Amino acid sequence: MQAGYRQDAPWAVAAVARLRREAGRDAYASPTAWGLDHLETLNELREARRTAEPEGRDGGIAAPSYFSSAARATQEERERREDTAVHIAVTLWALHQQSLRDEPMHLVGWPLGRAVRRLAHGRTGVRDSEASVDGAGADPAEERVEDAGETVRRRFVRVGTASDTDVFATRLRELVLLLRSARIPLDYALLADQLLLWQDENRRDDVRRAWGRDFHRRHGRPDPAHVDGEGDEAATDSVPADDLA
Structure with a gap:
């Protein structure tokens, strides 16, 4: 969809516009999002998982959710959280990508903490000018976290201290609008995974630690060799899965 939108494909432009209007609304709750x-x-991924599940059990025994109301409730709650995570991530991407054709706003290797740190240091996009290399400007790898802009840092803290999904999504949306203005991307696939974990109070601190770690990590200048000709993907400084384990 991102590639189609950047090429002005009518179907993609229409889909992104509809997704953008759903930002801040619950998954499935708005009839305008149906379709x-x-x-x-x-x-589709869930159905594939359910189809494969009996094959991995002794003699094809059905999943416990077919027989236990508690197991069924647990499954439904997990699916609700999955819906919420994907819906928030995709609608925020649509808001982030709005009217931007020259750069992708979903970019692998740009976790939330990294993107916010760049924003807090007053930088834009993913590429730095040659002045930074020549010494006329600060190398992003040398910027100290203590020098991060206080206004942006406070917004980031507000996201981290949110206690329910609605407040969290609202605060994150405000931050995404600032990232859009600065043309700084996010890794929305990673964000969706983190949003799923965040909804589990027992895993919420894991997500907060990952955000804080990425905010404090000094990220070097992106290697242009990792960005393809269309600018659709970057693999620089990707976050290991162990960060959320």
Whole structure:
């Protein structure tokens, strides 16, 4: 969809516009979102998992959720959280990408903490000018976290201290709007995974630690060799899965 939007494909432009209008609304709760396929893909993955599940059990025994109301409730709660995570991530991406054709706003290797740190140091995009290399400007790898802009840092803290999903999504949306203005991307696939974990109070601190770690980590200048000709993907400084384990 991102590639189609950047090429002005009518179907992609229309889909992104609809997704953008759903930012801040619950998944499935708004009839205007019915027909968008971002959650259909998630349901296809679930069906594939359910189809494969009996094959991995002794003699094809059905999943416990078929027999236990408690197991069924647990499954439904997990699916609700999955829906919420994907819906928030995709609608925020649509808001982030709005009217931007020259750069992708979903970019691998740009976790939330990294993007916010760049924003807090007053930088834009993912590429630095040659002045930074020649010494006329600060190398991003040398910028201290203590020098981060206080206004942006406070917004980041507000995201981290949110206690419920609605407040969290609202505060994150405000931050995404600032990132859009600065043309700084986010890794929305990683964000969706983190949003799923964040909804589990027992895993919430794991997500906060990952955000804080990425904010304090000194990220070097992106290597242009990792960005393809269309600028659709970057693999620089990706976050190891162990960060959220």
